[in-house]
Amino acid sequence: MADSPMTLSEHLSTQQAALSTEHARNVAAVLGRIGRVAAVIAQELAHAALRDQLGYVGGANATGDQVKKLDVWGHETMVSALRETGACAALVSEEAADPVEMHAGGTHALVVCADPVDGSSNLDVNGSVGTIFSLRPSRGKSPAGPAALGAGTDQIAAGYVMYGPATTLVYTVGRGTHGFTLAPETGEFLLTHPDIHIPKRGKIYGINEGNVNTWHPGQRAFVEYLKTKDKASGRPYSLRYSGAMVADVHRTLLDGGLFMYPADWSDPAKPKPKLRLLYEVAPMGLLVEQAGGRASTGFERVLDVVATEYHQRAAVILGSPEDVAMADEFYRR
Ligand code: FDP
Numbered sequence: 001m002a003d004s005p006m007t008l009s010e011h012l013s014t015q016q017a018a019l020s021t022e023h024a025r026n027v028a029a030v031l032g033r034i035g036r037v038a039a040v041i042a043q044e045l046a047h048a049a050l051r052d053q054l055g056y057v058g059g060a061n062a063t064g065d066q067v068k069k070l071d072v073w074g075h076e077t078m079v080s081a082l083r084e085t086g087a088c089a090a091l092v093s094e095e096a097a098d099p100v101e102m103h104a105g106g107t108h109a110l111v112v113c114a115d116p117v118d119g120s121s122n123l124d125v126n127g128s129v130g131t132i133f134s135l136r137p138s139r140g141k142s143p144a145g146p147a148a149l150g151a152g153t154d155q156i157a158a159g160y161v162m163y164g165p166a167t168t169l170v171y172t173v174g175r176g177t178h179g180f181t182l183a184p185e186t187g188e189f190l191l192t193h194p195d196i197h198i199p200k201r202g203k204i205y206g207i208n209e210g211n212v213n214t215w216h217p218g219q220r221a222f223v224e225y226l227k228t229k230d231k232a233s234g235r236p237y238s239l240r241y242s243g244a245m246v247a248d249v250h251r252t253l254l255d256g257g258l259f260m261y262p263a264d265w266s267d268p269a270k271p272k273p274k275l276r277l278l279y280e281v282a283p284m285g286l287l288v289e290q291a292g293g294r295a296s297t298g299f300e301r302v303l304d305v306v307a308t309e310y311h312q313r314a315a316v317i318l319g320s321p322e323d324v325a326m327a328d329e330f331y332r333r
Helices: 008-014 021-047 069-085 120-125 209-214 217-227 245-255 277-290 321-332
Strands: 056-060 066-068 088-093 110-118 129-137 157-163 167-172 178-183 188-193 204-206 258-261 294-296 316-319
Touching (some): 008 021, 021 069, 021 129, 021 157, 021 178, 069 120, 088 277, 110 277, 157 245, 157 277, 167 245, 167 277, 204 245, 209 217, 245 258, 245 277, 245 316, 277 316, 294 321, 316 321
Parallel strands (some): 088 110, 204 258
Antiparallel strands (some): 110 129, 167 178, 178 188
16 A cells, blocks of 8 residues: 555545536535545444444334434434535435435535445444445436436446445445545545456355245356356355445455345245345446446346336346356346
C-alpha cells in the first residue's frame, strides 16, 4: 500500500468524469456523507451490546421482516444524514413502506435507495453486517420517490459498507469498483482496494443450502454440479455462507466464485424471491459488473430487471463471469 493512500473524498474527485457536472457534485455530497454515517454506524455496532441496542423492537417492516432496534436506529440516522446533504430528494429504505421525501431542490438531486443495516440476523451473534446503497437520478420529479422505479441500468452510483473486523466501503460510479478501509483513529476511509477485478472463475459458492427443496430444478442441478468432483474444472467448489449479503458479496468480489439467493419455487406458478431489488440486488449487480463480473436472476441480467414497486424482490446469482454464465446455462437446460 502507498505511504499515504487516497481518502474517499479525494478518490471521488477523480471519478467526476463519469458523471455530469451537476450530478457529480450531488453524488460526491451523498457518498461522502454515507462514508461519515458508516463511521458512526460502525461505532454504534461496536457498542450495541453495552448500550442495550441488540434485539427486536417488536413488529415487522415494509417487507415483513422482524425489525431490530439497530434497523430502526440505522434508518433514522441515514434519514437525518441524507437530509443534511441538500442533494437527496428522497430515500427509499427497507425500513419505511413509502419513500421518505426530502424535497432537495433541483433537477439533479438524487434518490437514494438503502438498506441501512443489512443482514441484521447476524447482529445478536456479533457477525458481520452491512449497509447497501444505490443512487438514482430524481429527474426533477416531485414527489421524487417514484424516480427510484425503473431498471438497474438507471443507477448512477452504488456501494456497500461492511462492518467486519475492519469497516470497508466499496463503491462505483460506473468507472470500476473501488474499496476503502476505515482508519478508526481519523474516521477517514482510505483507498485499499483500487479497481477491484473479480477472478474469471472462483472456487467458492455461497447459498442458503437449507432451502434446496424449494429451488428451481436448474439451480439444484447447478449446485450438484459445483459439488461434484472433477479435477480438471476445479470441482468440488467450497461452500461459504455468512448470512449477511454484504459479507458474502464482498468475499465473492475479492476471491471470485458465486453468491446466490434463488427464488422459492415451491409454487412454480408464483416463484418467490427473498432479496430486495432496489437496495440489495440492483446495487450489488452494478458493483459486480463494474468489477468485471456478472449478475443474473437465472433468466436475465439483474440490471435489466425493472422495478415497479419499492420493495420488489428479485432472485440473484452473482460473481465470477464464467461461473455465473454456467449457472445461466443450467437454468436454460
Ligand atoms: P437478513 O434477513 O438478516 O437481513 O436482507 C436479507 C438478508 O439478511 C441478507 O443480508 C442475507 O444474504 C439473507 O437475508 C440471508 O437470508 P437467509 O437467512 O434466508 O439465508
